[in-house]
Each structure stands twice: as C-alpha cells, then as structure tokens.
Amino acid sequence: MEALAIGIMLGLCGLGAGIGMIAGIGPGIGEGDAVAAACEAIGRQPESKSQVTSTLIMGCAIAETTGIYALIIAIMLIFVAPGIFTSALIDGIKNLKG
Amino acid sequence: MRSLNKKSTRFKVIDGLLIAMMILPMLAAICLKVVCTPASDGIEISGALIYWEFDGMPLQPLIISESQVNSWAVIITVFGLCLYLTHGLTEKAETKRQLAAEWIVEKVEGLVGANMEGERDIFGGYAPFICAIMGISGFSSLACLVGLFSPTGDVNVTAGWAILVFIIITYYKLKGGLGKYLIGFTKPVPLFTPMNIIGEFATPVSMAFRHYGNVLSGAVISVLIGSALRGLSAKILGGLPGVLGEFPLFQIGIPAVFSIYFDVFSGLMQAFIFAMLTMLNIAGAVPWEDWDARRAKKEKRKQKKAAKLAA
Numbered sequence: 343m344e345a346l347a348i349g350i351m352l353g354l355c356g357l358g359a360g361i362g363m364i365a366g367i368g369p370g371i372g373e374g375d376a377v378a379a380a381c382e383a384i385g386r387q388p389e390s391k392s393q394v395t396s397t398l399i400m401g402c403a404i405a406e407t408t409g410i411y412a413l414i415i416a417i418m419l420i421f422v423a424p425g426i427f428t429s430a431l432i433d434g435i436k437n438l439k440g
Numbered sequence: 441m442r443s444l445n446k447k448s449t450r451f452k453v454i455d456g457l458l459i460a461m462m463i464l465p466m467l468a469a470i471c472l473k474v475v476c477t478p479a480s481d482g483i484e485i486s487g488a489l490i491y492w493e494f495d496g497m498p499l500q501p502l503i504i505s506e507s508q509v510n511s512w513a514v515i516i517t518v519f520g521l522c523l524y525l526t527h528g529l530t531e532k533a534e535t536k537r538q539l540a541a542e543w544i545v546e547k548v549e550g551l552v553g554a555n556m557e558g559e560r561d562i563f564g565g566y567a568p569f570i571c572a573i574m575g576i577s578g579f580s581s582l583a584c585l586v587g588l589f590s591p592t593g594d595v596n597v598t599a600g601w602a603i604l605v606f607i608i609i610t611y612y613k614l615k616g617g618l619g620k621y622l623i624g625f626t627k628p629v630p631l632f633t634p635m636n637i638i639g640e641f642a643t644p645v646s647m648a649f650r651h652y653g654n655v656l657s658g659a660v661i662s663v664l665i666g667s668a669l670r671g672l673s674a675k676i677l678g679g680l681p682g683v684l685g686e687f688p689l690f691q692i693g694i695p696a697v698f699s700i701y702f703d704v705f706s707g708l709m710q711a712f713i714f715a716m717l718t719m720l721n722i723a724g725a726v727p728w729e730d731w732d733a734r735r736a737k738k739e740k741r742k743q744k745k746a747a748k749l750a751a
C-alpha cells in the first residue's frame with residue numbers, strides 16, 4: 343500500500359510539473375512579438391540597431407519572468423516536493439494502520 | 441602624485457599577494473567542496489550543501505551553507521581584483537590594468553547617468569553600488585565554471601540583495617513624507633489597497649526569483665544534459681569491449697557549448713538586468729513634487745523660527 347501511495351504521489355508530482363510548464367507558452371508568444379517588433383524597427387531605422395537590441399534583450403529577460411516562475415515551481419515539484427510529501431504520506435499511512 | 445617605481449620588488453610582491461588574494465579564496469572553496477561533498481555515484485541535483493550547523497542560537501540553528509561560503513569567496517575575489525586593478529594608479533594612464541579600471545568606471549557611470557538621471561542629479565553616488573551589485577552577481581554566476589555551486593542559484597542570496605534594494609526604494613518613497621506614502625496605497629480608489637500592498641512586495645520578490653530562477657534553471661539543465669549524454673554514450677559504445685565501452689565520447693565538449701549559453705550568457709545577462717532593475721526602481725521611486733513641497737514647508741518653518749528668534 344505504501345509503495346502504491348508513493349507511486350501515485352510521484353506520478354502526480356510529475357504531472358503537476360508538466361501542467362505547470364504550460365505557462366511557458368505565454369513568454370514564448372510575448373518574446374516572439376517583441377523580437378518581431380524589434381526586427382521591424384531595425385528594418386525601418388538600421389542606425390538604431392544597438393539601442394533596439396539592448397532594449398530588446400532587457401525586455402525579453404523581463405518577459406521571461408513568468409516562465410521562470412513556472413520553471414521554479416516545476417523544479418520544486420520534481421526535486422523538492424517528493425521528499426516532503428513522502429514522509430508526510432508514510433506518517434499518514436502509519437496513523438491509518440495504528 | 442607620488443611616483444611609483446613599477447619595477448621595484450615591493451610593487452611586484454604586492455602584485456603577487458593581490459593575485460593570490462584573487463585565486464586563493466576560490467581554491468579554498470573548491471577544496472572545502474571536495475572535502476565536504478558526500479560520496480555519491482552518478483549525477484544528482486541538490487541545493488546548496490550545508491557545511492556547518494551551530495546550535496544555541498536564539499531563533500534557529502545557525503547554518504553555514506555552501507552558498508554563504510562561496511559568496512564570501514566571490515566577495516574576496518572581487519575585492520582583490522579591484523585592488524589589483526587600482527594598484528599603482530598614475531595621473532596619466534600607463535598600464536593596461538589602469539585602462540581597464542578606468543573603462544569599467546566610465547561605463548558604469550555612463551550607465552547610471554543614462555538610467556537614473558531625473559530632473560535633478562541626486563543619484564551620482566550610486567555608481568559604486570550598482571557596479572558592486574553587477575560585479576558580485578556576475579562573478580557569483582560564473583563561479584559554476586570552476587565547479588563551485590553558484591551562490592546566485594540559492595534564493596536566499598538573491599533575496600538578500602532584493603531586500604537591500606527594497607529598503608533603498610522605500611527610503612526614497614518616504615522622501616515625500618510618511619503620510620503621503622501611506623495615502624499613496626489607497627489610490628486610485630481605497631478598494632485597491634490590498635492590491636497596492638501586494639504590488640509593493642512584488643518588486644523584491646520578482647527581482648529575487650528572476651535571478652535565482654534563471655541561474656538555477658541553467659544549472660539544472662546543464663546537469664540534465666550531462667546525464668543524458670552519459671546515457672547516450674553508454675548506449676552506443678556499451679557493446680564494445682574493455683575501456684572502449686566506458687569511453688565518454690559524447691561528454692567531451694558538447695556540454696561546454698550549452699554551458700556558454702546557460703551559465704555564461706544567462707548569468708551575465710541576469711547580473712546586468714538585476715542592476716538595471718535596481719537603477720530603474722530606485723530612480724522611479726522618488727516623488728519629486730511631494731519632496732519639493734515638503735522641502736519648501738521645512739524651509740518656511742525654519743524661516744519662521746529664525747524670525748521668531750530675531751524678534
């Protein structure tokens with residue numbers, strides 16, 4: 343029973359991490375838009391390339407934040423959460439039996 | 441200025457000592473890591489190792505972790521680098537290191553001037569602070585190149601910096617007076633107060649998590665690539681006999697290519713962005729009109745007092 347419970351828990355942690363990383367769509371679209379706009383701007387005014395590029399990198403890094411949050415949560419779910427949940431699960435099962 | 445003899449033995453000895461100051465902390469940190477890392481087989485992803493734990497502290501046991509030791513090593517290294525670059529300055533730049541030091545100072549002052557100059561020039565003194573943040577953050581992220589755990593891959597380190605920035609931001613927001621600062625939370629309508637308070641704390645949280653998340657994700661991805669390549673070479677060469685079967689064919693060079701992006705570029709980028717956000721947040725926090733009004737009021741009060749004293 344313990345093995346089954348831990349297996350289900352690990353599977354759900356992995357599933358949660360995978361679902362959480364759907365948040366990667368947002369920054370992807372946003373950064374794509376930003377790069378498209380920057381390309382247009384450089385095409386129109388090639389002399390402003392250096393300024394546009396530095397602003398673009400800055401903006402991309404900030405737009406990336408939400409994706410990074412999702413990544414942190416996914417990493418936590420995969421590497422940190424099982425350790426916490428496993429002990430809690432085993433305690434719970436012991437309480438059930440005893 | 442006192443002219444220094446560049447060829448003298450004393451100068452060279454001090455140079456050597458400064459170079460040792462740059463290298464020895466890193467070596468010490470590496471040795472400590474080698475000694476303290478528990479034996480394990482295979483690749484695993486873990487947070488910062490805990491080196492020592494002191495009991496008997498009032499709130500909780502005092503923990504000295506890998507990230508603290510490494511960030512102190514980085515601080516000493518950066519300090520040594522600064523001393524080395526500025527050793528033997530002359531009025532007219534003669535040495536390469538003086539040119540490098542002048543270049544760094546000029547670039548940072550230009551950056552601070554371009555991003556923080558408002559209506560008045562009150563942020564001139566921020567260039568050293570910004571440069572320190574950039575240097576320590578960049579070198580911390582690069583610490584993983586010598587096999588150390590990046591201190592910026594620990595949320596406690598970046599959160600500490602973010603709290604420091606938050607304190608400075610709040611200091612400048614309070615320049616308009618405590619009442620004005622508190623009333624500012626109820627704008628545009630009082631219903632927004634909880635949102636505004638959360639938004640106030642979101643600044644340091646997002647700064648800390650952005651830096652930490654980028655460095656940590658780079659480290660995790662590097663480890664995953666390494667283990668995947670190990671599996672690949674074991675799969676392909678595994679059938680060969682003897683030493684050939686264990687030859688790490690795909691681990692040679694390929695992880696380094698990914699490391700250039702995930703460790704070097706990403707780490708330096710985040711250092712730049714952290715410094716940039718620090719500058720923009722601090723420069724955007726000053727309520728100029730309220731500050732002027734408060735200053736004028738103070739001036740008037742002072743004049744009244746003076747008039748009273750004179751009368």
